[in-house]
Amino acid sequence: MKIEVKNGSFSYPKKDRLVLDKINFGLSEGDIMAVLGPNGAGKTTLLRCLLGFLKWKTGETLIDGENRTNITTQDFWKKVSYVPQVREKPPAYTVEEMVMLGRSGHFGAFSRPGHKDVEAVNKALERTGLDKIAKRLCSELSGGEYQMVLIARALASEAKVLVLDEPESNLDFKNQLMVLNMVKEIANEEMTCIFNTHYPAHALRWANLSFMLSRSGESIFGPTEEVITEKNISDLFGVRAVIGQVESEEGKILDVVPVAPL
Amino acid sequence: MENTCSVLSSQLATEGKDRKQKYLIREEVTVLKRVEIGSANSTKTVRLRVDDAFSPGQWIFLIALPILCLLIGCCAGRMLISPTDIFSAIGQGIGIKSDVSSQITTVVWSIRIPRLLMACLVGCGLSLAGCAFQSVFSNPLATPDTLGAASGAGFGAVLALLLGFNMVGVQLLAFVFGIGAVAITGLAGIGLNNSKTTPILAGIMISSLFSSLISFVKFTADTESQLPEITYWLLGSLEGSGYETLALGAPPIIICTIILLLLRWRMNLLPLPMDEAISSGVNIRRLRIVTEVCAAMMTASCISMCGQVGWVGLIVPHICRMRFGSNHRVLLPASISIGIAFMIIVDTLARTISPKEIPISVLTAIVGAPFFIYLLRKNRGWAI
Numbered sequence: 213m214k215i216e217v218k219n220g221s222f223s224y225p226k227k228d229r230l231v232l233d234k235i236n237f238g239l240s241e242g243d244i245m246a247v248l249g250p251n252g253a254g255k256t257t258l259l260r261c262l263l264g265f266l267k268w269k270t271g272e273t274l275i276d277g278e279n280r281t282n283i284t285t286q287d288f289w290k291k292v293s294y295v296p297q298v299r300e301k302p303p304a305y306t307v308e309e310m311v312m313l314g315r316s317g318h319f320g321a322f323s324r325p326g327h328k329d330v331e332a333v334n335k336a337l338e339r340t341g342l343d344k345i346a347k348r349l350c351s352e353l354s355g356g357e358y359q360m361v362l363i364a365r366a367l368a369s370e371a372k373v374l375v376l377d378e379p380e381s382n383l384d385f386k387n388q389l390m391v392l393n394m395v396k397e398i399a400n401e402e403m404t405c406i407f408n409t410h411y412p413a414h415a416l417r418w419a420n421l422s423f424m425l426s427r428s429g430e431s432i433f434g435p436t437e438e439v440i441t442e443k444n445i446s447d448l449f450g451v452r453a454v455i456g457q458v459e460s461e462e463g464k465i466l467d468v469v470p471v472a473p474l
Numbered sequence: 475m476e477n478t479c480s481v482l483s484s485q486l487a488t489e490g491k492d493r494k495q496k497y498l499i500r501e502e503v504t505v506l507k508r509v510e511i512g513s514a515n516s517t518k519t520v521r522l523r524v525d526d527a528f529s530p531g532q533w534i535f536l537i538a539l540p541i542l543c544l545l546i547g548c549c550a551g552r553m554l555i556s557p558t559d560i561f562s563a564i565g566q567g568i569g570i571k572s573d574v575s576s577q578i579t580t581v582v583w584s585i586r587i588p589r590l591l592m593a594c595l596v597g598c599g600l601s602l603a604g605c606a607f608q609s610v611f612s613n614p615l616a617t618p619d620t621l622g623a624a625s626g627a628g629f630g631a632v633l634a635l636l637l638g639f640n641m642v643g644v645q646l647l648a649f650v651f652g653i654g655a656v657a658i659t660g661l662a663g664i665g666l667n668n669s670k671t672t673p674i675l676a677g678i679m680i681s682s683l684f685s686s687l688i689s690f691v692k693f694t695a696d697t698e699s700q701l702p703e704i705t706y707w708l709l710g711s712l713e714g715s716g717y718e719t720l721a722l723g724a725p726p727i728i729i730c731t732i733i734l735l736l737l738r739w740r741m742n743l744l745p746l747p748m749d750e751a752i753s754s755g756v757n758i759r760r761l762r763i764v765t766e767v768c769a770a771m772m773t774a775s776c777i778s779m780c781g782q783v784g785w786v787g788l789i790v791p792h793i794c795r796m797r798f799g800s801n802h803r804v805l806l807p808a809s810i811s812i813g814i815a816f817m818i819i820v821d822t823l824a825r826t827i828s829p830k831e832i833p834i835s836v837l838t839a840i841v842g843a844p845f846f847i848y849l850l851r852k853n854r855g856w857a858i
Contacts, residue, residue, distance in 0.1 A: 260749075263753070265749055265752070285755065285757070286755045286756075286757075288755070289753055289754065289755030290755060293753065294749070294750070294753040296747065296749055296750050296753075299747070300747050303612070303745040303746065303800060304795070304799065304800040305742065305799075305800055305801060306799070306801075309742065309801050312742075313742055313743060313746070313754060314754070316739075316740065316742075316743055316754040316755065316756045317754055317755025317756055319739070321736075321737060321740050321756075321761070322736040322737065323739075324739055325739065349799075369754075369755070
């Protein structure tokens, strides 16, 4: 599924300063886009506008060429699913109950989940390797496990676009790898993924497209290797950085090392 | 020299021994811990049921408990009636002839049964309302009165008593003011932002406004005749239960109970953070409003029937959450069952343990608080 933003700009009510100015990007099936930028540049605002939690001041979101405003909320959330950043303590549901909530848009208010819903939940649980802890309470899981539950919930909704808000922040190395590898796998199945991140290295390794925001409202969009360069990082992040190559069993991996603030 | 050496070596030896002992102790501790974790896990898997529905044992418990309480409630009282007589009297009432005395039939049909029915309605209504508000606001401290329904209803009733209305008038005015208070809270707190705390704050304000108004009415009431009546009403009692009261109060409670039960799958979305709930694709605003209105109607109706009964709506949902989990699919039916049982037990105690009837809100806390603390300790703390 194609998702595009054309000329999007946004400012908070009663404030003149544009947080986002002339945002343009487009993705199609199998693409992974990383959204990068320093604190306060509007990464989360961008995702919230894209998802419709905030309204673009000008510009539009297009899904398969159709304007977001012409699609009903219910239909929109069948095509797009959102994996939030874990901020609040999760409610005391079991993992499978939580994943079932991803199916809410698929059955009526007064009815119960059907056979198809149960199947979708089971598939999502197996897919993410959560079937072993399906009966455990979300409130008792580790951060990495709960992040995976949220991804499973998004998968259960069978949407074609996955939007993740800093999926790997607050996670340890192993969980970062597991979560981002999962995103890659999902994209390989003809899904479109967008994620926010603080780590340019993660963009280089997992995203084929990148979108870089600066605090002054400029933005750069393109293939990751063209966007994440030493020059762009120093311009937009205000940090002198070195991009180098590391040899590993998994092949050559690009890494970004921040050297000194400018 | 040699001396110091030997002293040193012996010191070293004892230290080594100490260390070894310490090590051993530590090993024991880790083993102990492992066992603890193991047992904790096993109890947890028991607590989380397999298909997030009830096990047969739980079904039997949740159905049998209220029935048993009903039977005990029917037998106990100033006049003790045996269970066989109860059944005969009930039979008599619906046309099956038996040799039970007409006095017993009268007591059962015109005193015990309406009162028990009222206890069922109030227990069910307040527990569900508490459950609903806790979920809507993701707040474990939410009660049926969170949006001001109980204080508003209290004020309506007190006002009616001051104006000398009959009991039907009191009940109607209480209900109207209960709903009115929630409407004012809604107007004051809705549409400001997506926060779940804003409506609670607005509710606290409206609640305290109506509490002050109640105090004002008490202040102006006639101390000889009206004030005792008002005070007694505020403490809550099921004493005045009759079929008239029930006919007026039951419909809102029954209708809202059915609506909430039908929504039980959907209600699981309520405790999620706003954005997550919206991203499910469900119209979450509508769901929240329907839930809040149902809960407020049930609260206003309960309070208008029996006065300000506190506590039930706070502790019953928590007891059920601890025992059955937070999934509304099980939480709501469990709350109904436990709420009914709790209310009948409290009311039966209220009218049996002393010659003069004890106000029910006094007893709900005396019975409820220790039991709740016990559960809290057993669960090692608690969060929704």
